[in-house]
Amino acid sequence: MQNATLQIQVQDTLFVKDPSSSTIGKSILEQGLILLSEIGLEEFTFKKLALKISSTESTIYRYFENKHQFLSYLFNFYWAWMDVNIAFAITNIDCPKERLKRIIRVLTQKVSNDIRTPFIDEEILQEVIALESSKTFLSKKVDEENKAGYFLQYKKLVDRISLIVVEINPTYAYPNALVSTILESSFHQRYFGIHLPRLTNEMHVQERLEDFLTELCFKTLL
Amino acid sequence: MQNATLQIQVQDTLFVKDPSSSTIGKSILEQGLILLSEIGLEEFTFKKLALKISSTESTIYRYFENKHQFLSYLFNFYWAWMDVNIAFAITNIDCPKERLKRIIRVLTQKVSNDIRTPFIDEEILQEVIALESSKTFLSKKVDEENKAGYFLQYKKLVDRISLIVVEINPTYAYPNALVSTILESSFHQRYFGIHLPRLTNEMHVQERLEDFLTELCFKTLL
DNA sequence: CAAATATAGTAGTATTACTATCAATCTAAG
DNA sequence: CTTAGATTGATAGTAATACTACTATATTTG
Numbered sequence: 189m190q191n192a193t194l195q196i197q198v199q200d201t202l203f204v205k206d207p208s209s210s211t212i213g214k215s216i217l218e219q220g221l222i223l224l225s226e227i228g229l230e231e232f233t234f235k236k237l238a239l240k241i242s243s244t245e246s247t248i249y250r251y252f253e254n255k256h257q258f259l260s261y262l263f264n265f266y267w268a269w270m271d272v273n274i275a276f277a278i279t280n281i282d283c284p285k286e287r288l289k290r291i292i293r294v295l296t297q298k299v300s301n302d303i304r305t306p307f308i309d310e311e312i313l314q315e316v317i318a319l320e321s322s323k324t325f326l327s328k329k330v331d332e333e334n335k336a337g338y339f340l341q342y343k344k345l346v347d348r349i350s351l352i353v354v355e356i357n358p359t360y361a362y363p364n365a366l367v368s369t370i371l372e373s374s375f376h377q378r379y380f381g382i383h384l385p386r387l388t389n390e391m392h393v394q395e396r397l398e399d400f401l402t403e404l405c406f407k408t409l410l
Numbered sequence: 411m412q413n414a415t416l417q418i419q420v421q422d423t424l425f426v427k428d429p430s431s432s433t434i435g436k437s438i439l440e441q442g443l444i445l446l447s448e449i450g451l452e453e454f455t456f457k458k459l460a461l462k463i464s465s466t467e468s469t470i471y472r473y474f475e476n477k478h479q480f481l482s483y484l485f486n487f488y489w490a491w492m493d494v495n496i497a498f499a500i501t502n503i504d505c506p507k508e509r510l511k512r513i514i515r516v517l518t519q520k521v522s523n524d525i526r527t528p529f530i531d532e533e534i535l536q537e538v539i540a541l542e543s544s545k546t547f548l549s550k551k552v553d554e555e556n557k558a559g560y561f562l563q564y565k566k567l568v569d570r571i572s573l574i575v576v577e578i579n580p581t582y583a584y585p586n587a588l589v590s591t592i593l594e595s596s597f598h599q600r601y602f603g604i605h606l607p608r609l610t611n612e613m614h615v616q617e618r619l620e621d622f623l624t625e626l627c628f629k630t631l632l
Numbered sequence: 633c634a635a636a637t638a639t640a641g642t643a644g645t646a647t648t649a650c651t652a653t654c655a656a657t658c659t660a661a662g
Numbered sequence: 663c664t665t666a667g668a669t670t671g672a673t674a675g676t677a678a679t680a681c682t683a684c685t686a687t688a689t690t691t692g
Contacts, residue, residue: 228550231550233680234679234680234681235679243641244640244641244642245680245681246640246641246682246683247640249682250639254680254681255680319549319550322545323544325601326541326545327452328449328453328541330605330606334606339609342609347608361611361622362611362613362622364609364611365611365622369595369598369626372594372598373591373595377591379547379548380587383553384547384556384561386568386569387561387564387565387568387590388586388590389584389586391587396583399583400584400587404588404626404630407629434669456648457647457648457649465670466671467649467650468650468651468652468673469670469671471650471651472669472670476650
């Protein structure tokens with residue numbers, strides 16, 4: 189099983205044509221992710237990507253409606269992949285406290301490329317998601333996109349972790365809020381640590397970020 | 411002093427020409443804010459705004475370099491105004507715990523238009539900032555913009571509240587991280603409450619949001 | 633092997649994000 | 663009260679963006 193590839197399923201509302209179904213589609217994912225990490229969402233265009241993969245805009249449009257949908261695809265891919273990672277990290281662990289601790293460790297760890305997913309480099313993906321993911325839901329189209337399942341993976345994961353939170357403290361009133369706060373915070377605090385240090389306390393150091401979020405959770409829950 | 415206007419100072423790096431210095435500048439602020447709240451940053455263009463205020467694009471460009479700078483202006487205005495609000499809410503309160511509690515109340519409250527600031531409707535401003543503020547700093551230009559003082563007001567406020575956190579618990583290692591997490595969370599959780607309810611627990615209800623954040627802080631600090 | 637169909641490439645349009653120029657107006661100083 | 667200076671408005675223009683429609687080619691199937 190060592191060489192098994194990991195099939196990450198993404199909603200079919202998140203693409204026009206499944207990019208994982210063709211060579212050029214995979215190239216769009218792979219190079220698109222790299223380009224996105226290089227220049228950011230605002231500067232990212234399908235034209236630039238087409239140039240990079242020696243193809244054309246119209247070809248890319250056959251796979252994704254627009255760059256926002258492309259980002260949302262990556263967003264879902266990331267959380268689906270993270271879900272697998274988390275599931276793996278907590279198998280055979282019975283104690284819910286230990287499970288939550290391990291989840292926080294996984295969430296705050298810098299990931300490296302997962303060779304089981306061929307055309308996606310998770311290290312780059314995490315960087316991109318950290319910077320751009322808020323933009324997927326902070327839009328006037330949230331409700332519409334939410335209906336179309338744009339945030340399903342993320343919601344699933346929040347639910348899943350919230351169940352563990354409830355196990356730890358069944359009387360706690362805001363498990364989902366706590367979990368989504370931690371998820372958002374894990375990105376933003378690290379980002380602040382690098383770019384806006386005055387807003388945080390050396391959160392680019394993984395151990396500190398992990399400690400901060402773990403303490404936040406357990407002090408709140410116990 | 412009842413009719414006194416409140417002068418909110420915004421960095422001169424956040425505009426080309428001070429919009430508060432002329433009638434048309436004020437109109438850009440007032441109507442720009444309204445338009446932004448109506449259609450969101452992605453759809454917002456200076457052309458549309460020019461049409462709305464019966465002026466031209468070139469006139470608006472004389473005040474702001476681009477819509478990102480316009481948003482950053484509003485972002486700083488909001489936090490500068492919030493700073494005044496918070497300062498007022500904690501004057502004469504000596505107990506740091508009580509001060510923090512009151513700050514969280516102010517942060518989670520839905521504001522209404524402050525008549526002391528003529529051309530800015532704070533109710534609309536808060537809505538806009540909740541949706542768009544993350545976009546001010548989640549960009550490839552953060553470092554550059556940070557140097558130019560784009561986030562000064564926000565950083566000042568985080569610092570100010572962090573000092574109170576330190577008063578409450580001088581040994582706590584992550585005061586700034588806790589404060590910025592609460593600030594970010596106050597926006598996102600309310601937003602989730604309205605648009606992505608599965609990610610939270612009825613956080614669109616002010617009392618719940620206030621309770622959630624207050625508990626988070628005090629359990630962590632005490 | 634021919635017809636059907638999937639896919640890529642070409643060419644176009646409307647809009648965006650600006651910049652430049654010039655005339656009209658209003659304002660402030662001598 | 664006149665004139666210089668600054669502000670605004672109108673017009674025009676450019677390069678890039680965000681698409682769409684059509685055409686050419688490759689592949690699959692009957």
